Amino acid sequence: MIDHIAQLREKIESAIIQDKSTLESFRRDFISKKGSIACLFEAFKQLPTEAKKAIGPALNGLKSQAEKKFKSAASALEAATKPSTQPPVDVTLPAFGTPMGSLHPLTIVQNKIISIFQRIGFNLAEGPEIVGDWHNFTALNFPENHPARDMQDTFFLQRDPDQLLRTHTTSVQISTCAAQSPPIRSIAVGRVFRNEAISTRSHCFFHQVDGFYIHTDVTFSDLKGTIYHFVESMFGQETKLRFRASYFPFTELSAEVDINCRLCQGKGCTVCKYSGWVEILGAGMIDPNVLTNCHIDPEQYSGFAFGMGIERIAMLLYQIDDLRLFSENHLAFLRQFTAC
Ligand code: DAH
Numbered sequence: 001m002i003d004h005i006a007q008l009r010e011k012i013e014s015a016i017i018q019d020k021s022t023l024e025s026f027r028r029d030f031i032s033k034k035g036s037i038a039c040l041f042e043a044f045k046q047l048p049t050e051a052k053k054a055i056g057p058a059l060n061g062l063k064s065q066a067e068k069k070f071k072s073a074a075s076a077l078e079a080a081t082k083p084s085t086q087p088p089v090d091v092t093l094p095a096f097g098t099p100m101g102s103l104h105p106l107t108i109v110q111n112k113i114i115s116i117f118q119r120i121g122f123n124l125a126e127g128p129e130i131v132g133d134w135h136n137f138t139a140l141n142f143p144e145n146h147p148a149r150d151m152q153d154t155f156f157l158q159r160d161p162d163q164l165l166r167t168h169t170t171s172v173q174i175s176t177c178a179a180q181s182p183p184i185r186s187i188a189v190g191r192v193f194r195n196e197a198i199s200t201r202s203h204c205f206f207h208q209v210d211g212f213y214i215h216t217d218v219t220f221s222d223l224k225g226t227i228y229h230f231v232e233s234m235f236g237q238e239t240k241l242r243f244r245a246s247y248f249p250f251t252e253l254s255a256e257v258d259i260n261c262r263l264c265q266g267k268g269c270t271v272c273k274y275s276g277w278v279e280i281l282g283a284g285m286i287d288p289n290v291l292t293n294c295h296i297d298p299e300q301y302s303g304f305a306f307g308m309g310i311e312r313i314a315m316l317l318y319q320i321d322d323l324r325l326f327s328e329n330h331l332a333f334l335r336q337f338t339a340c
Contacts, residue, residue: 001043001051005058008036012066017073026073030066037063102338106207106326109314110189113209116233120226122187122211127172129191133162135171139293140250155193165193169210170250170307173286176212177294182301183215189310200270200322207310212286214296214303220253223283223304227257231280234313235259242277251284251305262316271321278316281308 012030017023030037037059044052044059103111114124127135137149148154148167157163172188180186189209196202213222224243231241239259246256258279261272268274283306288298311323318337320326325333 001040001047001055002058004040005055005062008040008062009065012062012069015069017069017077020077023070023073023077026070031070037066100338102334104326104334105314105318105320105337106310108337109317110207110209110310112234113230113308113310113313114187114189116230117187117209117211120229122185122213125172125176125186125188127166127169127175127188127190129166129193130157130163131166131171133164135174136164136166136168139174139290140170141287141289141293142249146249151195153194153196155195166190167194168192168307169208170305172210173212173250173290173305174294177214177291177296182296182303183213184303185213185215187211198324200324203311203323203327205327206323208307209310210305210307212303212305214286214291214301216301218285218302218304220285220304223285223306226304227281227283227306231257231259235262235316246282246284248282248284250287250290251282252287254282254284257281257283257306259316263319263321269321271315278312280312280316281306283307 008030015022015026017026027035029035032038040059040062044055047055118124133149136154137146142149154167155165157165169188169190169192172190173186176184176186176188187209188211190207191205192208193205196204198204211226213226227243228241231239239262241257241259243255243257246254248254256279258277260266261269261276261278263269263271264276266272266276268276272278283304286303286305291298291301291303311326314320314326315323
């Protein structure tokens, strides 16, 4: 009988109950009064007392194993056939979107500027953020007592006061000229640092693009053509622009370029200081002293250069009136650029 019990145990264990009819077969085979377990109980009655003592617990165990399996299968089947209390799933609904990251607006604008100049033959150059006085000032023809050299404007390194955080990307012009010989058509982008109070219009670090072209017979009209091309590509053909005479130590003749204010359409606002015009870049013909400092003969070669703040361009392009937004990393601000 013990063998018979063991066989039934296995059968019960491996029985698969998946619907009402298999449940009914299970009940009939094992649980019902004519089922195999009931038959075993009938045979059990005939056994001598000693054998009953030995086999009784195994037989009772078999009975409860079968009943347990039957009960849990019956309630699982009942639950499956009951109408669900959950709302029905509508498989035609659109899926939840995966939130997309975005490029930072300054990266977007920087990439646009780079591609505008690369399309007309400028090569991208890189330079370090920590430079010596030579690259940032002296080679660029800054007089010894120029105010920009002052501690007020420039962050000098404490461990080596001849080293400083570059105040403009014009410093890359010097390292590029030292590494190449004309003709050179180059742009550099990057972060620059100045000891300025943080406000809606200024920051202690910001980003610039500097470009220059050195070749035989480069003239101011080459510079104008390049700047017109840039302004049209960046802001559209209808944009008005003007050149104003200016001064930079490293250019002679020097100019600043303004475009009509896109925030107020020329009516006057805080960004254009109620003038209707906004300065976007500085430019000029490279001073012969700078060429000499870079071992380029100014008798043989001439060049133009220009430089601009990327934040300023981004503010005009996207109508942003507070420079601080670019470095504060508010997600609500940054998320607006996902589609750009
Ligand atoms: N370095 C100047 C600045 O930071 C901008 C500039 C002006 C760059 C004229 C140039 C240039 O290359 O020719 O304000």
